[in-house]
Amino acid sequence: MIKFDNITKKYGETEVISGVNLEINDGEFVVLIGPSGCGKTTCLKMINRLVEPSSGTIFIDGEDISKKDPIELRRNIGYVIQQIGLFPHMTVRQNIELVPLLKKWPREKRLKRVEELLMLVGMPPEQFINRFPLELSGGQRQRVGVARALAADPEIILMDEPFSAIDPIARTQLQDELYELQEKLKKTIVFVTHDIDEALKLADRICIMKEGKVVQFDTPEEILKNPANEFVENLIGKKRLWKQPELMSVKDVMITNPVKALPSRTLTQAVEIMTESGVDSVLVVDNENRLLGIVTAENIRQNKDKARKLEEIYTRNLFTVRPEDSVLDVLKLMSQKRIGYVPVVDENNILKGLVTRSTLVNLLGESLE
Amino acid sequence: MVSEYINFIVQRMDDILLFSGQHLQLSFMAILIAISIGVPMGIIMTMIPGMSPFILGVANAVQAMPSLALMGFMVPLLGIGSTPSIVMVIVYALLPIIKNTYTGLTSIDRAIIEAGIGMGMTEFQLMTMVRIPLALPVIMAGIRIAAVMAVGYTTLAALIGAGGLGQLIYRGISMVNTKLILAGAVPAMILALLIDRVFFFLERKVMPKGIKL
Ligand SMILES: Nc1ncnc2c1ncn2[C@@H]1O[C@H](COP(=O)(O)OP(=O)(O)OP(=O)(O)O)[C@@H](O)[C@H]1O
Numbered sequence: 001m002i003k004f005d006n007i008t009k010k011y012g013e014t015e016v017i018s019g020v021n022l023e024i025n026d027g028e029f030v031v032l033i034g035p036s037g038c039g040k041t042t043c044l045k046m047i048n049r050l051v052e053p054s055s056g057t058i059f060i061d062g063e064d065i066s067k068k069d070p071i072e073l074r075r076n077i078g079y080v081i082q083q084i085g086l087f088p089h090m091t092v093r094q095n096i097e098l099v100p101l102l103k104k105w106p107r108e109k110r111l112k113r114v115e116e117l118l119m120l121v122g123m124p125p126e127q128f129i130n131r132f133p134l135e136l137s138g139g140q141r142q143r144v145g146v147a148r149a150l151a152a153d154p155e156i157i158l159m160d161e162p163f164s165a166i167d168p169i170a171r172t173q174l175q176d177e178l179y180e181l182q183e184k185l186k187k188t189i190v191f192v193t194h195d196i197d198e199a200l201k202l203a204d205r206i207c208i209m210k211e212g213k214v215v216q217f218d219t220p221e222e223i224l225k226n227p228a229n230e231f232v233e234n235l236i237g238k239k240r241l242w243k244q245p246e247l248m249s250v251k252d253v254m255i256t257n258p259v260k261a262l263p264s265r266t267l268t269q270a271v272e273i274m275t276e277s278g279v280d281s282v283l284v285v286d287n288e289n290r291l292l293g294i295v296t297a298e299n300i301r302q303n304k305d306k307a308r309k310l311e312e313i314y315t316r317n318l319f320t321v322r323p324e325d326s327v328l329d330v331l332k333l334m335s336q337k338r339i340g341y342v343p344v345v346d347e348n349n350i351l352k353g354l355v356t357r358s359t360l361v362n363l364l365g366e367s368l369e
Numbered sequence: 370m371v372s373e374y375i376n377f378i379v380q381r382m383d384d385i386l387l388f389s390g391q392h393l394q395l396s397f398m399a400i401l402i403a404i405s406i407g408v409p410m411g412i413i414m415t416m417i418p419g420m421s422p423f424i425l426g427v428a429n430a431v432q433a434m435p436s437l438a439l440m441g442f443m444v445p446l447l448g449i450g451s452t453p454s455i456v457m458v459i460v461y462a463l464l465p466i467i468k469n470t471y472t473g474l475t476s477i478d479r480a481i482i483e484a485g486i487g488m489g490m491t492e493f494q495l496m497t498m499v500r501i502p503l504a505l506p507v508i509m510a511g512i513r514i515a516a517v518m519a520v521g522y523t524t525l526a527a528l529i530g531a532g533g534l535g536q537l538i539y540r541g542i543s544m545v546n547t548k549l550i551l552a553g554a555v556p557a558m559i560l561a562l563l564i565d566r567v568f569f570f571l572e573r574k575v576m577p578k579g580i581k582l
Pocket residue numbers: 011016034035036037038039040041042043194
């Protein structure tokens with residue numbers, strides 16, 4: 001457990017951290033968030049004594065860290081800095097094995113550990129182990145940075161905006177990977193970010209800071225439900241209205257028994273099916289419930305010969321979504337493409353359901369109340 | 370005219386080789402000593418805050434002193450011969466070495482240094498595992514400048530009896546013999562260029578692999 005007991009930090013006359021009290025439990029993923037200059041990095045660096053508090057005490061597992069040897073302390077805390085900071089003259093292997101080397105692990109054990117970690121962060125060792133940082137992409141460097149922090153298997157890992165400098169797609173992926181990693185490893189992680197989405201996605205608890213003080217320290221759910229003040233409300237922004245839409249996926253809101261028909265049906269039969277269920281379109285599926293396309297009442301009206309089969313007229317190449325897609329993304333896409341409904345299919349194109357604009361609007365209504 | 374000069378050179382080849390050898394020996398001696406003083410000094414400067422302006426100030430002042438005057442001071446202190454001339458060359462070669470060592474060690478990306486400290490490196494480990502390897506190309510560039518300067522100043526040192534190619538030049542001047550002056554000056558130039566190339570090669574050699582890419 002990491003405990004900040006009434007921590008204050010002054011630079012000259014300016015107080016940049018004022019009376020911070022925090023308790024971070026073992027195995028907890030805590031995210032520090034707040035505007036630039038609010039003291040996130042300073043708080044983080046006090047944990048591995050890169051910065052010493054002006055007053056107050058920090059305890060790790062009940063021990064006052066100011067009484068510990070800083071070198072020893074740092075070797076037992078993983079650290080990923082804001083700008084990654086890989087050593088450019090060292091290979092991936094040398095970078096990762098650095099702390100084990102400082103801890104005098106034997107060579108074989110170090111190599112084994114490096115290979116293990118590269119696998120863990122999804123970089124095949126035979127391909128990457130001897131590369132230099134300059135020979136890696138931004139995302140790969142971040143992974144090496146994370147692997148390096150994990151190298152000596154520390155209980156505590158500090159990460160200072162580790163994903164801020166990479167493109168959004170790689171960032172989302174790294175966030176997912178980190179989340180999975182944490183599910184496996186259960187380290188105590190203190191993670192700094194500017195990005196509320198990142199915080200909501202990763203944190204067990206979020207510590208919201210402003211001007212050197214803790215404004216609210218709570219679970220994402222609690223912060224979304226009961227923001228402590230206007231500052232927090234603004235920080236979480238629209239999310240408050242939606243509560244946690246990003247945690248809601250398509251499968252939570254879709255209609256699971258959409259109206260469907262086989263392609264061998266005639267147009268007359270299709271009209272019958274639609275009127276029966278009071279809808280104005282029907283999804284065309286094969287015997288195995290694989291989605292083929294869609295036919296609307298309008299399509300049928302345009303065809304004089306009602307004895308024709310659906311397979312002759314249905315619209316193919318439908319826009320579809322997956323059950324696990326986020327409701328928010330889907331709503332955004334529907335507004336962009338100006339469509340009222342989207343079929344939901346799995347990876348084998350098997351029809352799972354249908355999302356309509358009206359269900360989403362209903363949902364929004366509920367969230368608003 | 371040209372063939373005459375070549376003839377002259379051929380006749381004097383023994384002398385020229387002898388003096389060139391002396392010249393190289395003097396310069397190398399000076400440069401080696403300058404490295405063994407300058408590099409540690411640059412390193413120490415990074416460890417003791419507030420020391421760098423002082424040392425760099427002194428080194429700059431010394432360098433600004435006219436070389437003739439410096440030699441003038443040297444003679445009453447150390448007499449004549451190779452000792453005062455080596456000392457003089459060392460004094461001039463020190464500045465680029467100290468300066469580049471200090472700049473090389475201190476201009477490393479802060480993020481890299483912080484990563485090192487944050488991972489639990491001691492000051493010594495940080496110096497040997499991170500700072501020095503990364504600063505090596507800059508340090509070598511300083512040494513190259515110093516080496517080329519050393520070859521030049523060694524020529525001057527012949528004035529206080531050091532020997533070397535300068536001796537041929539002074540003899541030529543006092544005898545008003547252009548050919549003799551050239552017999553000293555041309556090899557001195559070639560030596561300087563050669564040294565420059567050799568150290569340039571070394572500079573490339575010590576560049577950490579991960580940075581050269
Ligand atoms: N060495 C220092 N000397 C003086 N002031 C400092 C020093 N380090 C940080 N500060 C000040 O302390 C405050 C907090 O800095 P800190 O780096 O912790 O902010 P941050 O929340 O991490 O910001 P960012 O999101 O921009 O990284 C800032 O006002 C900063 O200017």
